[in-house]
Structure formats: C-alpha cells, structure tokens
Amino acid sequence: MKQLHEYGYGNREQTESFINREVQETCDYIDTLIDTQDGVIVPEFLFNVANVNVVWGLASGTRFNHKDPKMLKLMDCVMDLIRYSELAGGIQSAYPFMLDWCPGLLQFPKVQEVNRKFQAFFREIIQEYRQAGAFRFSPKNFIEIFLQRIDIANKDNPGIFTDENLIAVLYDFLAGSILTTAETLIYAVLQFALHPEMQERMRNEIDTVFGKSRLSSVSEKQRTPFCTAFILEVLRLSTVVPLAPRKVYKDTSFGDYIIPKDTNLLINYYSIHMDKEFWGDPENFRPDRFLNEESSIINSDHIMSFSAGKRSCFGEPIAQANIYLFLTQLLQRFTFRRDADNTPPSAEFKPGLIVRLQPFSLLVKRRDYNK
C-alpha cells in the first residue's frame, strides 16, 4: 500500500488524468461506431480495454494500445475470467463447502486455469522489467518499486517482497477491478437508454457546471448532485458484488445470535440494497431517493457496493472516479437511446460471482450542440 501511495495511488490528479485518457479513447471508438454501424453499440465489452488500462497504468505507469499483443493476451485472460466468473458464482456462492466436495462438478478447475494464465502473463512482464533493469536505479512505478524491494529484501527472510506476492497483488488489482467497474458502467448506460429524461437532467447539470468543452472533473462532483444520485442508484440496483464470504475466527455474539468459531458466513449486500423497509420501493430505478429538498445527497452511507471495514474495496477511490468521469464525459459527447431493431435492453442479470447483465444493444448519437 505504501508503495502504491508513493507512486500516485490515491493521488486524485494522476488517477484522473489516466482515466480521462481512457474515457476519451473509448469516446473516440464510439465515434467510429457511429460512422460504421449507424451508432448501434453492444456495451458488453465496450469498457474492458479502458478499465484494464486505468488499473494497469496506475500499477505500471504504462498503457497498452488496443492492438498491442500484450493487451490482446491480457484481454484473452479477462475474457476467460468473465466466462468463468459465472461458473465461480451461482451455486458455489451460496454453498462454498461444495468446492471441497465436488470442485470438478462446479468446473472450478476452469477458474484455476484462468488464474494460471494470468500468473503466466504477469511472470512474463516481471521478467521483462528485470531484464530492462531500470528499477535498480530509479524505480518509477509500483512494479519497479516492488522489484527493487525484492532485491533489497533479505533472501533468507524476504517478508512480503516476493515475486509471488507481486503477482498476487497485480492479479487482485485486475481481477477485482475490471469486471466490477465494467458491469457498473454497462448497467449505467442501460439506465441512460431506459430513462432519457434522467439523461437530459444529468446533461443539463454537466453543461451548467463544466460547459460544453471542458472535461468533467471529480473535484466538482459535489456541484452535480443529480449525477451523483444517479450513480448511487446504479450502484444500489446493480450490486455487482452481491455476496462476500467471511469466516468467524472466535465465538462471536451479534444481535440475538451467537456465531460459533469457524462458521462460514456470507454477507448479503444485495439484501441491504433491496431492503423494502428502508428504501420503500427498492425495485424501482429512482435516483431522487438520494436527494433531499435542498438537492443535497442523503442515504449514501446505505450503499454497500464497496463493502465496509478492513476488507472493503481497496480500489473504491479509483472506481468512484472512473464511474463518474466515464458517465459524465460520455454524456458530454453522446446521447443514448433504446435500439428498437435489435436486442431489447433487459435489466435481467446473469448469476455469478460478479452479477452481469444479459447482452443488449443501444443506439448512440453524437450530441447536437445547436439544440
């Protein structure tokens, strides 16, 4: 963590500049789709390359071109991760003990195979950094600092500074970030298409605060309360990480319950987000539930999308910035509509470790600034 902070993790400006670059690349790509496909886009894989580049950029200080063989290799791992995250979820999310009893039946070996592919990819990258050797003199990013610390660490007692740990951290970054952020963005653009009036309200707010030529910025997020409320409602209803496993290490009392040592628990974030008693109409997409009469944000502390406490999401600041900049800058350039001729948008989810939407297409148009 300390190394990440040294090299800009949590530094708003650096994070924002990485994200802005990727958002603008994605917008340029959408621009080409408007010319070549009459604006019909399938958002399913639209955000993956950008999300990989944001997280990879923060770890390595570099980005991959869309056609770079390394990016293609990484995307191959990511696509496998997407494919098998469905296998990793479902029944075994509800009954984790089945992993011990019948891993083959759950196709768990496939998930392990994806992990091995990721590890091989990272090992290759680490090898390249070692061969280049720049980290020995002036380390410039997280990977180089980590490699330098591995060299300095006592060989007999390396502590946390080992190749295996570097690989584990890089894997956690990429696997923890890509699907979650991409699915949240996909869910958001679906809501754009389903609620044109909300899109308009966000766009008015964005135009008022940032104008039509200045890129949106997280530093002024509090001046766009409806955009913030919209994102909170997306996080609530999408709940891309619906469950999280925990184990009780000592006998614990919680409310009226005594939970014995070694009990496996699943935290159900979905039930918190769909609690009828608190939200009233949890099934409806209604961002205004997060605004009071003065248009100030309320109830944001009831959103548990990033969990809470010690094991909460390490990447929350990056994810929050990513989602805000993506959505506001997409609206600065485009309008999103339902695509009547193709797959109708559906808010139905596929089950899995990460909850995912069924594929759908949308119609995207460039904004008409003369309106």
Ligand code: HEM
């Ligand atoms: C919308 C986007 C995201 C959502 C909804 C999300 C959600 C979560 C949740 C719920 C957890 C905790 C799981 C648990 O309770 O055990 C978590 C952990 C984690 N997330 Fe995220 N995440 C997102 C984006 C990111 C990003 C962008 C990164 C990396 C840059 C990231 C890295 C991690 C890591 C490393 C952990 C493990 C933390 C630990 O176990 O100590 N996540 N995430």
